[in-house]
Amino acid sequence: MRRFWKLMKWTWIARVGFIVFLYLFIYLGRPYYQSFCFSLAMFATLSMAWNLVGGFLGYVSFGHVMFWGVGAYVTAIFLKLGWSLPPALLSGGIISMIMAMIIGVSTLKLSGVYFAIGTLAAAEGLKILAAYFKNITGGGGGFYLPPVLGLQTCALLMCTVWAVFYVLLCFLLKSKHGKLIQAIRDDAQAAAALGIHVFQVRLRVFFLSAFFVGLAGGLYMINTSFINPATAFDISITVRMLVMTLLGGIGTVDGPVIGTTLYMSISELLWARFPEVHKMFLGALLIIIVLFARGGIADVARRLKVYASS
């Protein structure tokens, strides 16, 4: 028991230390590092949200980028209507949740294949819809906003959203609700037999995930002041969420954060060297992880520990 507490303490020191480090970096660093930290915090949020659905529910989503795009568009539209920043951001998150409700109600009762394709289809469909309604979204040409906040403020906000999500997730998974989620992932039928409302729990988790992805999308929009359908519903963002989560370890709390940090550092080096084919490496990395290291870094580390102790 004492060993457990010792371990827990170190995990928490590492988590809080990483958050504080990121904050300090944004305060003191040059704009390049600030923008790097913005992307890091954003992708950490996205991959944690993906992991919540893909890792803890066992439903692989290939269209998570749609919540990001919806969040970005809704925030932009409300800002243009003259709303102030906090309600615009929140409504971005909430409308993402409504999207999640539409997708979730139709596919979360079925097996994972249907969910996967349903989300993929929804993201592609939204891309066409966003290009079609020209008078609301600006069509294929994109949507411009006057700059609202500076880079540093944006990065701090993004970092705060991420930190809140991270801490919330840590406590959520320790709580009764977290145990329900894990029970359902391990054996949905047994959980249903014990009287857990499986569908409802799944839907709630999906909502939470969509909400934070929507917030991240809104903040991205505020940072770049421009969005068009091709970026807002770009499938490569979904791929990045997948790869980062799988790299760090799917179904763990800290895995996505570790994966994101590692991936962002590697990709910063890679795409400067190979601008044309670095996306291909992403796909190849995904295949290699799925075939040879299914648990990601967390699993490799555990195996190494077992190997060292034996």
Added chain:
Amino acid sequence: MVLIYGNLLAHGILLGSLYALQAVGLNMIWGVLRVVNLSHGDMLIYGAFMGYYIWSSFHNPFWGLIIVPLLFICYACVIFPLFFQLLGKEMESLLLSFGLSYVLINAGIYIFGPQFRSLHYLEQIINIGGVYLTLNKIVSSALTVAVIVGVFIFLKYSWYGHMLRAVVEEINLAAMRGINTKFALFIGFGLAVVLTGVSGLLYSLSYAFSIFSGQQLLLKCFAISVLGGLGNMLGSLVAGIVLGLSESVLAYCIDTHLAELLSFMVIIVVLLLRPEGIFGGRR
């Protein structure tokens, strides 16, 4: 007025038969390996690009009917062990096919470039009682129907077809009867991959395509499979023609953008109301 609808009907049916062949490939891989192959659309587009290059070098894309199957069998030989290793693991094989799709798209951008391509072959216009059709559409649809019928006959009556169906039905029992299950699954997988390549080739005869069209074609194939019931071949045949018809009617009557949206609507609505497909079948 009647003539316009006659034209729409004819084009819809021709387009629908192409869709049906594309969906048959997706459905077969689902039936054989229990994985929705998310790289299906990109394989199709690779077949289409092969058709384009064969046309531009030999001036006759029908050489592709020999070359494309050979190349796709080689591809199947490379890919099959990966999928076989993950047999029965739904999530992992989905992720694998997704990674493959991503690699194929980006390699394709590098090799073929991002432009739209189209073939100009057999473009004579034929007038059948006021319905105007180009010859290439008729030829590609006729070939499509021939290929589908051929595959049905192969699966229903040939020895390999019996073996494959036995393995898909009950893999352990088939293994006990002395069937080499891995080989049987490879036959099914290879057949599906070749079908996909050939349907891409036939698609390239009459429609323009770019490397990015793969995603949309995949989703259309999935809409067809969901509508007809996943794993139900005959259902996907009917559903393909239904989708092709309704797309061409919708594009004429309302808007072409909404016609593109139709397949996504179909997926969401069918999953919501009747997930086993309108023609029954298993979930």
